[in-house]
Amino acid sequence: MYLCPMMIPKHTVQEVLDASKVEEVVGEYVQLSKRGVNRIGLCPFHNEKTPSFTVSPAKNIYKCFGCGESGSSVDFLMKHEHFSFPQAVRRLAEKYGIHIEEEEQTPEQIAKENEREGLFAVSKFAADFFYKTLNETDSGRAIGHSYFVERGFRQETIDKFQLGYSPEEWDALAVAAQAAGYSIDSLAKAGLVIKKDQGGVYDRFRNRVIFPIHNISGRVLGFGGRILINDKKKPKYVNSPESLIYDKSNVLFGLYLAKNQIIKKDNCYLVEGYTDVVSLFQSGIENVVSSSGTSLTEGQIKLIRRYTPNITILYDGDAAGIKASFRGIDMIVRAGMNVRVVLFPDGEDPDSYAKSHSADELDAFLEKSAKNFICAKLWKP
Numbered sequence: 001m002y003l004c005p006m007m008i009p010k011h012t013v014q015e016v017l018d019a020s021k022v023e024e025v026v027g028e029y030v031q032l033s034k035r036g037v038n039r040i041g042l043c044p045f046h047n048e049k050t051p052s053f054t055v056s057p058a059k060n061i062y063k064c065f066g067c068g069e070s071g072s073s074v075d076f077l078m079k080h081e082h083f084s085f086p087q088a089v090r091r092l093a094e095k096y097g098i099h100i101e102e103e104e105q106t107p108e109q110i111a112k113e114n115e116r117e118g119l120f121a122v123s124k125f126a127a128d129f130f131y132k133t134l135n136e137t138d139s140g141r142a143i144g145h146s147y148f149v150e151r152g153f154r155q156e157t158i159d160k161f162q163l164g165y166s167p168e169e170w171d172a173l174a175v176a177a178q179a180a181g182y183s184i185d186s187l188a189k190a191g192l193v194i195k196k197d198q199g200g201v202y203d204r205f206r207n208r209v210i211f212p213i214h215n216i217s218g219r220v221l222g223f224g225g226r227i228l229i230n231d232k233k234k235p236k237y238v239n240s241p242e243s244l245i246y247d248k249s250n251v252l253f254g255l256y257l258a259k260n261q262i263i264k265k266d267n268c269y270l271v272e273g274y275t276d277v278v279s280l281f282q283s284g285i286e287n288v289v290s291s292s293g294t295s296l297t298e299g300q301i302k303l304i305r306r307y308t309p310n311i312t313i314l315y316d317g318d319a320a321g322i323k324a325s326f327r328g329i330d331m332i333v334r335a336g337m338n339v340r341v342v343l344f345p346d347g348e349d350p351d352s353y354a355k356s357h358s359a360d361e362l363d364a365f366l367e368k369s370a371k372n373f374i375c376a377k378l379w380k381p
Ligand SMILES: [Zn+2]
Pocket: 043, 044, 045, 046, 053, 064, 065, 066, 067, 068, 069
């Protein structure tokens, strides 16, 4: 929803609050375990190694005995996702299937509240556009789709990750988005188009396959675009710039799809690129994420720690891969987490290994090869 000149009536807010189960809402972000009648987990609002963050399903509230943060499901979303009050209520209404009949709002309120929502909306439009272009247009199928198929990606995988294609035109997305009612300004603010000095705009992603980047609740924040031709003058990957909704240091590619398996397996595999994530996921290793577009940050490590204290880094067996893996290890250890490392045989990377081996072989290889970081150093200097 882009423009929303309405306010949520009080009785609807109450209805949403009553329907929301705090343990379900918090549970999407924090790994909770049962303790008596409550659930406990590591507080997402301060650094801690033993859980003092308590959720009470009976009282329908959460409280952290470490930092004092407490409140309802709405408070949690406002604090955690930096939502405004109406945004938090709308999100919960969506989750619990409650219809909101809205009342009118002032133009100032609308503008403020909708700027972020506007960027989410235009990003979703772009993701749909790229996905449709990949699957339903001649050039998309001939160029983008066949590239993914060559890489061994199945249609269900393409669908799951909402992979797309941006055609070799200067303004295909800009034209389509404006026709659908989105402004140049919001396209630019979302990093989808670049303004020219002499006026006008052009698409940031052109003739590239597209990997949409989602937040943990599955909303599209940004994109990574991979080039399909051999052109040394052009970067292999183009990524969305930071925006009001896209803070790279606090986002992990694949986490939205991986989070449940990360909790279940109590381990998170960390790989280098978009295609590594997609390949491993398709091979049945679903607890996998990548810090694509940046080198690993403390914010990203904290994000993983909400779900598990264990990270296994998978990197190429070449010198650059090994070096990259050791940069991350230090930070992970400092965050109080357990790190293991898998170095792939020379000439192999997670993507190629996943393609040339069965899911069971891959699983066995990862289990057998994961070394704690000191051993890994000795094992392959
Ligand atoms: Zn706390």
